[in-house]
Amino acid sequence: MSLAVIHSRALSGMDAPEVVVEVHLANGLPSFTIVGLPEAEVKESKDRVRAAIQTAQFEFPARRITVNLAPADLPKESGRYDLPIALGILAASGQIPAKTLEHYEIAGELALTGELRPVRGALAMTVNMMQRKAEGQARRAFILPQSSASEAGLVQDAVIYPASSLLEVCAHLSGHTELVRYQARQQAAAVSYPDFSEVKGQSMPKRALEIAAAGGHSVLMSGPPGTGKSMLASRFPGILPAMTEQEALESAAIQSLNNSFRAESWARRTFRSPHHTASGVALVGGGGIPRPGEISLAHHGVLFLDELPEFDRKVLEVLREPLESGHITISRAARQADFPASFQLIAAMNPCPCGYLGHHNNKCRCTPDQVARYRAKISGPLLDRIDLHIEVPALKEDELMANGSGEASESVRMRVERARRLQIERQGKANYLLGSREVEQYCATDDAGMALLKQAISRLNLSARAYHRILKVARSIADIAGEAAIKPAHIAEAVQYRRFDA
Numbered sequence: 255m256s257l258a259v260i261h262s263r264a265l266s267g268m269d270a271p272e273v274v275v276e277v278h279l280a281n282g283l284p285s286f287t288i289v290g291l292p293e294a295e296v297k298e299s300k301d302r303v304r305a306a307i308q309t310a311q312f313e314f315p316a317r318r319i320t321v322n323l324a325p326a327d328l329p330k331e332s333g334r335y336d337l338p339i340a341l342g343i344l345a346a347s348g349q350i351p352a353k354t355l356e357h358y359e360i361a362g363e364l365a366l367t368g369e370l371r372p373v374r375g376a377l378a379m380t381v382n383m384m385q386r387k388a389e390g391q392a393r394r395a396f397i398l399p400q401s402s403a404s405e406a407g408l409v410q411d412a413v414i415y416p417a418s419s420l421l422e423v424c425a426h427l428s429g430h431t432e433l434v435r436y437q438a439r440q441q442a443a444a445v446s447y448p449d450f451s452e453v454k455g456q457s458m459p460k461r462a463l464e465i466a467a468a469g470g471h472s473v474l475m476s477g478p479p480g481t482g483k484s485m486l487a488s489r490f491p492g493i494l495p496a497m498t499e500q501e502a503l504e505s506a507a508i509q510s511l512n513n514s515f516r517a518e519s520w521a522r523r524t525f526r527s528p529h530h531t532a533s534g535v536a537l538v539g540g541g542g543i544p545r546p547g548e549i550s551l552a553h554h555g556v557l558f559l560d561e562l563p564e565f566d567r568k569v570l571e572v573l574r575e576p577l578e579s580g581h582i583t584i585s586r587a588a589r590q591a592d593f594p595a596s597f598q599l600i601a602a603m604n605p606c607p608c609g610y611l612g613h614h615n616n617k618c619r620c621t622p623d624q625v626a627r628y629r630a631k632i633s634g635p636l637l638d639r640i641d642l643h644i645e646v647p648a649l650k651e652d653e654l655m656a657n658g659s660g661e662a663s664e665s666v667r668m669r670v671e672r673a674r675r676l677q678i679e680r681q682g683k684a685n686y687l688l689g690s691r692e693v694e695q696y697c698a699t700d701d702a703g704m705a706l707l708k709q710a711i712s713r714l715n716l717s718a719r720a721y722h723r724i725l726k727v728a729r730s731i732a733d734i735a736g737e738a739a740i741k742p743a744h745i746a747e748a749v750q751y752r753r754f755d756a
């Protein structure tokens with residue numbers, strides 16, 4: 255047999271399309287050609303494969319070797335194909351059996367010693383491999399590097415064989431020493447987050463964050479430095495509803511694309527807080543081979559943007575699309591990649607450039623013009639898409655000195671879970687996802703509530719979008735209270751959270 259075929263996968267956004275690695279040996283002058291890979295990566299892969307085969311005490315065939323990675327138009331990073339290429343050469347030259355290879359999908363980067371290095375996106379590859387079953391194709395097992403196994407093993411029923419070296423894989427395929435099948439994840443330990451009770455005072459902002467958690471609403475906090483905005487934000491994931499299995503899997507798959515998945519963070523909502531100097535690509539994703547950005551790494555978790563006005567305005571504008579649609583499409587030359595980006599936005603800002611406007615010590619020296627210019631850095635359309643605007647005031651001394659801690663995250667989370675369950679039962683989704691027609695249907699209020707709302711709209715000069723947002727937030731407030739109908743008091747509270755519109 256001088257032809258061997260091995261199955262592997264490429265990565266394209268969250269997708270992992272199949273790649274067939276064909277290795278052909280022919281007589282003639284010894285050579286080693288790889289087609290279907292970018293030029294620069296071919297050489298590195300050839301060197302690693304040759305060294306690994308020789309270190310493992312196999313013979314590197316002195317023949318004309320042609321490796322074809324098909325289809326040719328898929329984006330390919332070389333590393334993951336090292337192991338399939340090496341096995342293909344060994345099978346085509348009769349040093350390992352070629353027949354069993356069809357039952358496997360294989361990926362792994364080789365070190366010169368023949369050890370296996372982890373691959374990016376093992377989870378996405380496994381998810382795609384398991385879709386074969388749904389399409390009625392024969393099942394395959396996945397051979398991959400040891401350190402990539404724990405994420406691949408998150409996919410239920412997947413057969414995973416972790417290996418630490420080329421030699422181990424060869425022993426397995428030859429039937430000498432079988433690899434040990436990866437044992438699926440045990441029941442995960444309870445997920446823990448920093449606790450809300452550690453934040454002193456600030457009962458108003460805490461209340462607003464509870465509403466945000468209940469309905470999935472985005473939040474903008476304004477307040478002087480050192481009032482606990484970051485502390486509140488970092489504790490926010492702990493009051494969100496527990497992740498569903500599907501959410502946990504999607505979140506893990508994205509971390510896996512970024513090489514940042516850890517088994518112990520399974521079902522833990524991510525908290526991403528990029529610095530305001532972060533580039534557009536870092537924030538929304540991109541690159542030659544498109545990678546997820548912060549907004550996708552925050553999928554089903556929290557994206558915290560501290561000092562919001564300091565972010566590049568162009569970068570902020572890009573957030574508008576994912577805030578509405580829950581995903582982002584990155585176009586690069588001829589290539590497109592789609593990443594999920596259903597994150598909950600928590601933003602924070604100072605009230606003025608110096609930060610002390612409205613502080614009880616009143617140290618602010620900013621001119622009204624400076625304050626206006628500072629706030630105008632956040633565009634109206636973006637502000638419009640943030641459901642809750644709240645103030646986080648500086649604490650007075652007696653509040654700082656007060657003993658006793660606040661309510662623990664766990665008991666807040668119980669109320670949030672209950673409110674969220676009402677939403678799912680009523681409308682099949684969280685309140686923030688309601689479209690305008692659904693708002694009319696599910697967020698009805700009585701005449702008194704309507705009158706109050708109309709008054710607020712004209713007094714604060716609110717947009718149609720803000721009108722819908724107030725109703726959605728009022729719906730979440732009513733859900734926390736366990737009320738079927740939205741009452742005037744719920745509207746009144748929701749209107750308070752639109753104060754920056756004025």
Ligand SMILES: [Zn+2]
Nearest residue numbers: 606608618620
């Ligand atoms: Zn100031």
